[in-house]
Amino acid sequence: MDFASAQVIGAGLAAIGVGAAAIGVGNVFGSFLESALRNPAAADGQQGRLFIGFAAAELLGLIAFAVAMIILYAR
Amino acid sequence: MAEAGKIDPMHQFTVEPIAPLHIGGVDISFTNSSAWLLVTLVVIFGFMAMGMRRQLVPNRWQMAVEGLTGFIDDMVRVNIGPEGRRYMPYIFSLFSFILVSNLLGLLPLAIVPGLHSFTTTSHFSITGVLAVMSFSMVLIIGFWRHGFHFFSLFVPHGTPIVMVPLIFLIELISFMVRPFSLGLRLFVAMIAGHILMEVFGSFVVTGLNGGPVGWGVGALSFAFIVGVAALELLVSAIQAYVFALLTSLYLNDAINLH
Numbered sequence: 001m002d003f004a005s006a007q008v009i010g011a012g013l014a015a016i017g018v019g020a021a022a023i024g025v026g027n028v029f030g031s032f033l034e035s036a037l038r039n040p041a042a043a044d045g046q047q048g049r050l051f052i053g054f055a056a057a058e059l060l061g062l063i064a065f066a067v068a069m070i071i072l073y074a075r
Numbered sequence: 076m077a078e079a080g081k082i083d084p085m086h087q088f089t090v091e092p093i094a095p096l097h098i099g100g101v102d103i104s105f106t107n108s109s110a111w112l113l114v115t116l117v118v119i120f121g122f123m124a125m126g127m128r129r130q131l132v133p134n135r136w137q138m139a140v141e142g143l144t145g146f147i148d149d150m151v152r153v154n155i156g157p158e159g160r161r162y163m164p165y166i167f168s169l170f171s172f173i174l175v176s177n178l179l180g181l182l183p184l185a186i187v188p189g190l191h192s193f194t195t196t197s198h199f200s201i202t203g204v205l206a207v208m209s210f211s212m213v214l215i216i217g218f219w220r221h222g223f224h225f226f227s228l229f230v231p232h233g234t235p236i237v238m239v240p241l242i243f244l245i246e247l248i249s250f251m252v253r254p255f256s257l258g259l260r261l262f263v264a265m266i267a268g269h270i271l272m273e274v275f276g277s278f279v280v281t282g283l284n285g286g287p288v289g290w291g292v293g294a295l296s297f298a299f300i301v302g303v304a305a306l307e308l309l310v311s312a313i314q315a316y317v318f319a320l321l322t323s324l325y326l327n328d329a330i331n332l333h
Binding site: 059065073 | 154260263267
C-alpha cells in the first residue's frame, strides 16, 4: 500500500472517534432531558453542569477530528 | 479554489497580508486576520456604545446590552460567588469577543467578489492566547490569594495519605491540560464547521454540472447545508458560552480552592 492510500485510510479510522463523541454528546443531553422532565424545578440550576459535560464529551470528538486532519495533511 | 474542480477546504483559513510590513526580520504585516479582529472590536464597541445611555426607561438596544451583561453577571455569580464580581469584565470581554468573531466568520460575504469573511477564532494562535490568558489569570490569582496553599487544589479533602502522591500527579496533569483543551476546543470546533460547509457548498456547485443525478446530489447538499448553517450558529454561541463558563469555573478553583 502506498503512503497516500494509507493516509486516507488512517484519517478515516481516526474519524470513528467523532462518531463515538456523538454518542457521548447525545447521552449527555438525553440524560439531562430525562431527569429534567422528572424534576423540572431543579433543571435550570443544572445547566452549567450540563454544558461542562457537553464540553468534555465534545472535546474528545474534536481531538479525534484534529488527529484525522493531522494524518490527512501530513506528508 | 486552486484548480478547477478540486476542492480545497483549507484555503479559507490562510492568513494573507494586506499591507506587508517587516521590521528587523519580523513579519508584522497587517493581514486579513488583523482586519477581522479590528472589525470584531468595532462591532463590539458599537453594540455596547449604542446601549450605554443609561436611560431610566431602556429602549430596545439598551435592553439587548443589559440582557447580555446580565447573562454573564448571572453566570459569574452562580459559579464564583460574590467575590467573582471583579472578574466579570474579563469573562464578559472573552464571551463577547469569541461570540462576535465566531458569528462574523459565518457571514456569507463571499457572494461579493473579492470579499471573504475570515474566522479569527479558527486559528490556534488566537484561541491559544485566549486560553493562556485565562490560565495565567488562574495561576496569578491563585498564588496571590493563597500563596503556596494553592497547591492544596491538587489534593482533595479526605484523600488517604497513601494515595496523595498519585492523586497529586493526576490532578496536576488534569490542571496543566486545561489551557490546551480550552484553546483546542474552540479552534477545532470552528475549523470543523467551516470545512463541512465548504465541502458541501462545493458539492452544490459541482453537482450543477453533473446532469440529473448531479442536480439531485446538489439539491440534497443544499438542504443539508441549510441545516449545517443553523447548527453552526448554535455552535458559535455554545462555544463562546463554554469558554466563558470554563474560565469562570477555573477562576472559582483559584479563588475558593475547594
